[in-house]
Amino acid sequence: MDQAKDLLAAGGSGSSASETALFRTIIDLSPARVVLVDTDHRYRYVNRAFLDFVGAREDEVLGRRVAEILGDVVYESYQPVLSRLEAEGLVWNEGWVTYPRFGRRYIQEGLVLYTSGDVQGILAFTRDFTELKEREEELAKQMEALRASQALNSAIVTSALDCVIVIDEEGCVVEFNPAAEATFGLARAAVLGQPISDLIVPPYLRQRHVEGLKRYLVTGRGSVVGRRIEIEGMRSDGSIFPVELAIKEVRLPERRLFTAYLRDLSAAKQAAAEIEAQRMRIHQMEKLSAMGSLLAGVAHELNNPLAILIAQATLLRDKAPTLDVQRRAERIHAAAERSGRIVKSFVAMARQEPPRREPVDLNDIVQVAVEMTAYGRRSAGVTLELALAPMLPPISGDRDLLGQVVANLLINAAQVLFDHRGDRCITLRTSLDGEAVVLEVADSGPGVPPDIREHIFDPYFTTKPVGAGTGIGLSISHRVIESHGGRISVEDRPGGGALFRVVLPVRDAGMLPAGAGENGRAGGLSILVVDDEIDVARSLAEILDDMGHRTCVRDSSAAALADLDRIRFDAVFVDLRMPGIDGAELRARIAARDPALAARTIIVTGDVVAGPRAAIQGSEAAILLEKPFTAKDVQDALCRAQEELTPPAAEP
Numbered sequence: 001m002d003q004a005k006d007l008l009a010a011g012g013s014g015s016s017a018s019e020t021a022l023f024r025t026i027i028d029l030s031p032a033r034v035v036l037v038d039t040d041h042r043y044r045y046v047n048r049a050f051l052d053f054v055g056a057r058e059d060e061v062l063g064r065r066v067a068e069i070l071g072d073v074v075y076e077s078y079q080p081v082l083s084r085l086e087a088e089g090l091v092w093n094e095g096w097v098t099y100p101r102f103g104r105r106y107i108q109e110g111l112v113l114y115t116s117g118d119v120q121g122i123l124a125f126t127r128d129f130t131e132l133k134e135r136e137e138e139l140a141k142q143m144e145a146l147r148a149s150q151a152l153n154s155a156i157v158t159s160a161l162d163c164v165i166v167i168d169e170e171g172c173v174v175e176f177n178p179a180a181e182a183t184f185g186l187a188r189a190a191v192l193g194q195p196i197s198d199l200i201v202p203p204y205l206r207q208r209h210v211e212g213l214k215r216y217l218v219t220g221r222g223s224v225v226g227r228r229i230e231i232e233g234m235r236s237d238g239s240i241f242p243v244e245l246a247i248k249e250v251r252l253p254e255r256r257l258f259t260a261y262l263r264d265l266s267a268a269k270q271a272a273a274e275i276e277a278q279r280m281r282i283h284q285m286e287k288l289s290a291m292g293s294l295l296a297g298v299a300h301e302l303n304n305p306l307a308i309l310i311a312q313a314t315l316l317r318d319k320a321p322t323l324d325v326q327r328r329a330e331r332i333h334a335a336a337e338r339s340g341r342i343v344k345s346f347v348a349m350a351r352q353e354p355p356r357r358e359p360v361d362l363n364d365i366v367q368v369a370v371e372m373t374a375y376g377r378r379s380a381g382v383t384l385e386l387a388l389a390p391m392l393p394p395i396s397g398d399r400d401l402l403g404q405v406v407a408n409l410l411i412n413a414a415q416v417l418f419d420h421r422g423d424r425c426i427t428l429r430t431s432l433d434g435e436a437v438v439l440e441v442a443d444s445g446p447g448v449p450p451d452i453r454e455h456i457f458d459p460y461f462t463t464k465p466v467g468a469g470t471g472i473g474l475s476i477s478h479r480v481i482e483s484h485g486g487r488i489s490v491e492d493r494p495g496g497g498a499l500f501r502v503v504l505p506v507r508d509a510g511m512l513p514a515g516a517g518e519n520g521r522a523g524g525l526s527i528l529v530v531d532d533e534i535d536v537a538r539s540l541a542e543i544l545d546d547m548g549h550r551t552c553v554r555d556s557s558a559a560a561l562a563d564l565d566r567i568r569f570d571a572v573f574v575d576l577r578m579p580g581i582d583g584a585e586l587r588a589r590i591a592a593r594d595p596a597l598a599a600r601t602i603i604v605t606g607d608v609v610a611g612p613r614a615a616i617q618g619s620e621a622a623i624l625l626e627k628p629f630t631a632k633d634v635q636d637a638l639c640r641a642q643e644e645l646t647p648p649a650a651e652p
Contacts, residue, residue: 031127036114038121041066041075053102053128071100081111085122089113106133163243163262167196169255171213183264185236202234217256225249225258233262241266302339303606304533306628309336311539314631315546338371340628359394360402362430362437362504369406370428376411377426380418384410387429392437393506397484402504405477405488406439409500412473413443416498420445432506436486439502442493453490524549525638526568530560530586531575531604536627540573540604543631544638557581561589569597571641573625576605587622600641604629 027034028048036045043061051058054069067075074097085091094108106129114123163183166175173196176188184200191199197206216222225247233243242265250257313333320326366388377384410426417424422444429440448456457478481488486504493499527549531537534555541551552567554560557580560572572590576583583603591598606627625637 033124033126033128035124035126036121037066037124043069044121050126074099082122085111085113105130163260163264165196165200165260165262166250167258167260169217169257171195171197171210173199174257175259180262183235183262184233200233200235202232202240205232213258230265233264242269303627304536306336306340307606308533308535308539310340310628310630311536311543315539315542318546336628337630338368357396358399360397360399361394362392362402362439363388365399365403366406366428366430366439369403369410372403373407373410373414377414380414380424382414382417382424382426385425385427387427389429389431392430392432395437395484395504395506397504398480401480402484405480405502406441408473408477409441409502413441413445413498413500416443416445433503435506436503437506439504440499441502442497442499444493444495444497447492447496448490448498456490457488525570525642527551527638528560528563528567528569528572528574529553530555530557530573530578530583532556532578533575536575536604540629540634543634544573546631547635547638549638557583557586560586564590564593570600571638572597572601573604574601576603584622602637602641 024047030047031049033050033053034045034047035043035050038044042063042065046058046061051061054061056069061069065075066078077097081091081093089112091111092109093111096104096106098104107126108129109124109126111122111124114121160177160179163180164175164177165173165180168174172193173191176186176191178188180186181188186199197209201209212222212224216225224245226249228244228246231243231245232240234240244263244265246261248259248261250259310333313329313336317326317329317333320329366386370384370386410428413426417426425444427440427442429438429442431438431440457474478488481502481504484504486502488500488502490498490500524547527541527544529537529541529544529551530553531540532555534553537553537555541553544551552563552569554563557574557578560574561581563569572587574583574586581589583605587598587601587603590601600623602623602625604625604627623637623640625633629637
């Protein structure tokens with residue numbers, strides 16, 4: 001400013017015209033606005049920058065007052081500044097100034113008192129930083145918006161349920177959100193700046209990851225960026241788990257970043273597997289339901305002829321004229337009883353009734369199961385070694401259900417050995433261990449892996465292909481053994497293979513059911529037998545006749561009701577399934593006439609799948625006799641009916 005004052009002084013003291021021209025050229029080239037006003041506040045000098053600002057010629061400005069050019073408002077705003085100037089001689093001023101004609105401007109201004117010869121006034125230098133300041137303010141707004149955006153993005157990333165991981169072009173971690181920390185078991189502070197491939201990429205995928213990143217940085221082509229894929233990740237403990245991965249590229253002015261969004265699919269995969277397992281269970285249940293319906297019909301049709309066969313074989317054996325005929329009858333009777341047991345064993349697993357309790361010999365149950373499953377072993381080339389402990393104490397249990405368990409273990413062992421190379425041998429042992437009897441079924445197969453062993457008794461769990469197994473055999477076996485107060489387990493067989501161990505408690509098996517050895521009241525009973533299968537009815541009647549009772553046989557409920565109107569019976573045997581009035585309804589009609597006789601009405605049924613109790617709703621208290629029946633079964637049922645029988649009153 002001192003140099004400008006000197007130049008003005010030189011120009012005002014008669015200096016040469018060339019010096020004056022040079023002075024004006026220098027001032028005009030300055031980007032600052034330079035003016036000189038006199039004590040009346042009239043413009044005595046203005047440079048080109050000021051003229052451009054006010055948009056006027058020099059002759060339109062010189063000699064005019066400041067208020068005329070800049071406006072009264074601006075002029076009045078300078079009054080405090082002029083007071084300071086008179087006191088200080090030099091004033092610097094900076095800030096926003098609003099010009100009525102030129103708008104709002106940001107200026108930096110220096111004012112100094114000027115005296116040169118007869119010229120006195122104020123010399124002002126003004127620099128206009130409006131555009132720069134506006135850019136600064138805009139940049140500040142952008143920075144604030146950026147900070148707000150970053151804060152928002154940080155909040156979103158931090159609260160995201162999915163893993164958000166950001167890496168740079170070197171593959172090193174830039175961001176690692178809390179979800180990623182929880183999922184991978186790594187702390188954010190520990191992974192920042194570390195290669196992502198060493199942290200969460202399984203070892204067998206690391207080389208592929210590094211090469212893929214390098215290729216993408218060079219060519220811009222890759223198999224992962226911009227796509228959603230399923231891949232495997234690695235936790236801090238080294239465990240591998242499935243993840244869903246999506247990678248987005250973020251281009252910044254100075255570098256490129258890659259944001260990976262990962263979602264742990266473990267729960268989703270487990271849920272999908274459970275859904276598939278449920279679907280398979282439903283499929284198996286539908287198969288079982290269809291099989292049960294078919295088996296119900298087959299069993300019912302088989303039970304009627306088996307009942308006849310057993311009854312007639314029993315009568316033939318008891319009345320055989322010669323020993324040879326008796327032996328033949330015993331063979332027929334044994335074969336018929338075996339057939340009946342097979343039918344009952346096949347369908348016993350479909351029942352939901354609690355097991356029946358009676359004294360049973362485990363060795364006898366094993367022998368029957370061995371005989372029943374013999375063909376499957378022979379056809380598979382499997383040998384069986386039996387080691388049955390003699391004189392085992394009886395246990396209290398359901399013969400059919402326990403037999404089903406033994407048969408199932410034998411069948412499973414034979415199936416395991418079917419494709420096995422080497423010895424195909426099953427070893428079956430029974431033994432006494434303190435207060436329990438033990439059954440062991442061991443095979444020479446591959447054994448049961450530990451991961452399967454813990455699920456092997458789960459319902460519908462099977463390692464067999466679809467259509468080859470239902471996954472319910474061992475589950476039902478487990479349930480049957482537990483219902484008998486025992487336990488079943490699987491372990492490794494010494495020398496290789498699997499060993500299933502069943503432990504059943506020895507309890508007081510009790511005596512035979514009350515009245516089992518009685519033949520009925522002296523003089524016999526009057527018994528009505530009703531069955532639409534007349535041969536079944538006659539066979540049952542012959543067994544009763546042989547016990548010393550008097551029988552009346554009818555093939556329909558209508559005929560039986562007619563007899564009941566005129567004859568007094570001590571007991572009634574009635575088939576459950578008959579056309580027209582079935583056995584349950586006939587018993588209900590008997591109850592309406594004679595409740596005491598209804599209590600002595602025995603329901604005969606071959607409905608072994610649904611279970612006889614399920615078929616006689618409204619007659620739950622009825623005594624049941626299941627087909628095929630033996631003479632002992634008939635006698636036991638009649639003994640239970642006799643408990644309800646009271647002697648008739650003497651006639652006057």
